[in-house]
Amino acid sequence: MYNYVVRRVGFMAVTLFFVTLIAFAVTNILPGDVALLILGPNATEQSLEALQSQLGLNRPLYVQYIDWVVGLIQGNMGESLRFGEPVAQLIAERLPRSLMLAFAATFIAVVLSVPLGVYAAINQNEAPDVTASMFAFVGISMPIFLWGLVFILVFAVWLNLFPTGGYVSPSEDLVGSLTRLALPAGAMGFALTAYIMRMTRSSMLEVLSEEYINLARAKGMSQRVIVLRHALKNAIIPVITVIAFQFSYAFGGVVVLEEVFFWPGIGKLTLTAIQSRDIPLIQGCIVVVALIYMFSNFAADLLYAYFDPRIRYGGDD
């Protein structure tokens, strides 16, 4: 276990290096002058040069990169061009809101999808399975923003149950905060449910065809014990990875979903940054989102190890 964790940390460090490299590269190396992008095509030569030296763009790329990474480690991501505030501060303010949304969505998805997936698997190719699979198909076939719009149309516009959007801090008004969270989290959770359910189903099906399930039947175990004690414990292990992946996928979805629900999180911030060509802010935002992806995957690896005794008690032989 210990060796497993150490090895994972090692992997993460290497990946992290490449993450910063990519984040830096897509905004700096690709064709297109950053200063020109920011100022627009009508900029004068002087203003371009001034901005270039202000941003340090006239230095060699590797110097810029090292500078940027060193800043990143110190928590300094530069200053936003649009807001004139430190990028770190802008992100710190908005990140918790997005995390709240992603957590809520993942929670809804897990609660719905795992039982559904198990149920579909044990009724393979029968009515409940076909229905659930069709539902899953529809779920993943619509873009998340569309689910957002549908939820607004149904629950806010027609049924008038929830507000159409906006954000209230839970510390100010818990109920108001939750009612505003309900729709975006619900829409996102709905889309995620489809993925996790499919994964749970196929993982269950694979486990149910294992030899040890046959032996459990030969021991006279009931179907309920076989499914819940023998199969689910094994099947859930790969699902954990998918859940972690979906959590970070939810983070990708928030860019669009926050736009739909006027949710002032990191997604909306990124979009603003993108629309105003605020390069330092864009870099900061995408690195933070990638970090969240990596940490949630790391957490999944740890959970994986915890649930799988072959790793938990392996490794240190």
Added chain:
Amino acid sequence: MATEQEANESQPLISQSQRERMARFVRKFRSNTKAMLGFSIVVMLVLVAIFAPLIAPYSIEETNIEDRSQAPSVEHPFGTDDLGRDIFSRVVMGSRISLYVGFGAISGALAVGAIIGVVAGYAGGLTDEILMRVMDAAMAFPPVLLALTLLVVLGPELSNVIIALAFVYTPYIARVSRSAALAERNEAYVEAAIARGESDSRIVFSEVFPNCTAPMLVQGSLNISFAILAEASLSFLGLGAQPPKPSWGLMINTGRGFMETAPWMLIFPALAIGIAVVGFNMLGDGLRDVLDPKVEAIE
């Protein structure tokens, strides 16, 4: 000396076996409802896209203020938008954009990702480790977000959308190709080829690669649906296709503002996206069922 009986000794046709193989694939494909349904939807979409100008009854750019925001009718089956343009015509023409982006981006991703994946999987060791860490890093960025960032730099144009999405989906293809190559690498025929004295490059491209195409095809087909979704999202956010292009995502973005007064502006493009995505998803899923030997054993 013992001789084993041969099943069919009759006609020594060179391509007979190949044809049989193909025929078996077609038979299995046909008996798989999901695959057939997906395939039909995709074929229909492609036909619509090819003949779009013939199918679309109205111009998609000409505005007509008098006819604006009309509900679906015989003249305008999907209604008209806020500028009086026929939504049916725009949805039909929009299929071209979606398919163009979907096929274009995934062809690019396949071309690059498959090679990276197969080489990494076959080579193993440090090459594999580095290539896969880079792919991991690229996958740490949510696809839409990474594509958005790339578009900021490249500029919001349809061709750039394809480049950005090809970049974004390369690691997904690479990953699948790598695990396929990794599995093939452990097959004895690879060792037999080494023992025969073949060079590495010949083994990778002539022996291993052809055996990895099935999972690539499945992943490619599934990723086309993701790319179509991503294009819609990008256009929805204003960084994909630009007005007045009839991109489905863009149409939904406009339709949002008229959700209560003219919901058809939103519903029909949304349905179109749904159908396209379901089609490619079903095709990919069905292909997996048909091509996966594990599934074959269960049938």
Added chain:
Amino acid sequence: MSAHTTATESEQSDGPLLDVRGLKTEFRTDSGPIVASNEVSFSLDRGETMGLVGESGAGKSVTARSVMRLIDSPGEITGGQVVFNGEDLLQKSDAEMRDIRGNRIAMIPQDPMSSLNPVMTVGEQIIETIRRHQDVSKSEARELAIESMDDVGIPDAAERIDDYPHEFSGGMRQRVLVAIGFSCEPDLIIADEPTTALDVTTQAKILDLLNEMQEREGTAVLMITHNLGVVAQTCDHVGVMYAGNLVETAELGDLFARPRHPYTRALIDSIPEVDTDYDELPTLDGAMPDLGSLPSGCNFAPRCPHATEACRTGGDPTLDSVGDTTSRAACIHADSLDLSESTVPEVGVGRSDIDRSGEPLFEVHNLKKYFSAGDGVFGNVHLSFGDGGLPTIERRYVKAVDDVSFDVYPGETVGLVGESGCGKSTVARTALRLLEPTEGEVFFEGQPLHELGSTEVRSLRREMQMIFQDPQSSLNPRKTVGQIVGRAMEKHDIATGEEKRERVGDLLERVGLSRNAASKYPHEFSGGQQQRVAIAHALAVEPKLIVCDEPVSALDVSVQAQILNLLNEIQADENISYLFISHNIGVIRHICDRVAVMYLGKIAEFGNIDDVFSPPFHPYTESLLSAVPHANPNRETDRILLEGSVPSPINPPSGCPFQTRCPKKIGDVCETEFPELEAMDQSGHFISCHLSEAEMSERESFITPPKRTETNAADSD
């Protein structure tokens, strides 16, 4: 009748414990139903052991699973009765059936690696069985579970009960499965190939355990196996299955002495026995027919040497009593055929002597191959905690091959034998430089293979070919047989175009296939035919040496014999050398001139076949040979059962690698000093052991009677 059948109730009924009558199990497929078990009838008394034997696909497992009603869709039991304790199990409700499974009828599955749930401790898996069928408290069940683990010989059961399956070796896991099987003291145990996945020394221990448990508990056993040796060692009577039919049932002694079905005769004959010298194994043509396309008459008729027109057209014969014997056979000629004589021309002239006066073709000196432990680039980096200080990083290695030397002369077959993990396959791959050696020298016709660059090695590959264990895996599924075989010729500029096509055709005929096989894909052939293609592929470049890595292990015995004969024939014609790797001692005995016995990456004993199979023995060779179950019920071998399991090659024992398990260990010297290979005589017989020659010669030869003694009289004493 209560759902819970208690042991006292069940013992009251008369008649056989299990009476299977006309049991039929079918599987629905796209091309119509397939009958996997066709009106099978047999019975089994209390405390008795019956073997159900047959090649893969014969329907023996399906029959066994049908008895427990464990047939999954698309399979279905479509007819017959399974009378157990006087009641037809096929009439029971699902709930009643669940009360019987694991309780009155238990199963011991084949594969110990995949049959235990990896996320549950072994204790949980035993306890749940006990609690399912017995009204006991949790702590009582735990006590019972520890007791049953003790019974099956798991050391320190009380501590190990909370361990997970992966913490046990294969043999120990199989013991856990035996413990689960016997935990509720069932009346009947169905053992489905319980030792197939195990090494021969472990197999011997598990078979002993099964016999012992059965005697103690008075349990009846239905033993499913493909191995007639296992049958001979364990069963009271036997059923032989072929293509879904039970073709013969007989008392054990009768089956071997007077088989009544030609298939039984052929099956017995095609096993290469350790103690017999053959020139050529008697074989059956072809392979068992596909259950989807059975011949119209007797299923066996197309392969049967005694078949008449009546056999081919008369429909499937039923299983009837033969004369006034207790045997039953499904053969219309059973009454008239006398099959008591083996068709084997046992007394052969022996193989031609190898001329070892010249230079060896292939020489391996002090070869070592260490793998890094774990996967990936950093997989072998291991943190270890010293004396409470900071963890230290070390790189760990698996010493797969550790200082191995041998040579192969032209026209000779040298065998490498040992149990899984002993490094025999790695020796071959490293010697051919399919893997880079860590250390050591390899010479091919005097050329230093270990020093050559990759281009030179590649061109030298023409001289050295390889045949693999799994023929299906060794042929690229996307290429036709013609492309596969032809490619080798093209690669080494032997032939192209029309000439190539000609030669491919010739070669395919040479290995017993038809010319038009060239246009087919590998998956269109049976396993035996695929192995023939693989042999053609190896022969295509006219090599001087072929490395055969377990070439017949994946094949059924009747097909195995065909391939062995083919290899021998080719060697006789072309004077090719073989380096032959196998775990099967009978096969090694049959095909090799000299053999190296490997244990934990090192050679324990090396020499001529006759010398290795006769005293003096390395203690490991001795236990290995004694553990082989002979397909001869009259032959009692006094088996040496090894303690424990093979140590990890990451941390091999100090001194002699075998010292941790050696039954003849002397003492400290074994733990501290590695015994170098020492010549026993002038004939090139080497043993790596501290024992004196006399101490290694306590047992008589395994070869009875010795057919040929080319060595001097002194060693056979």
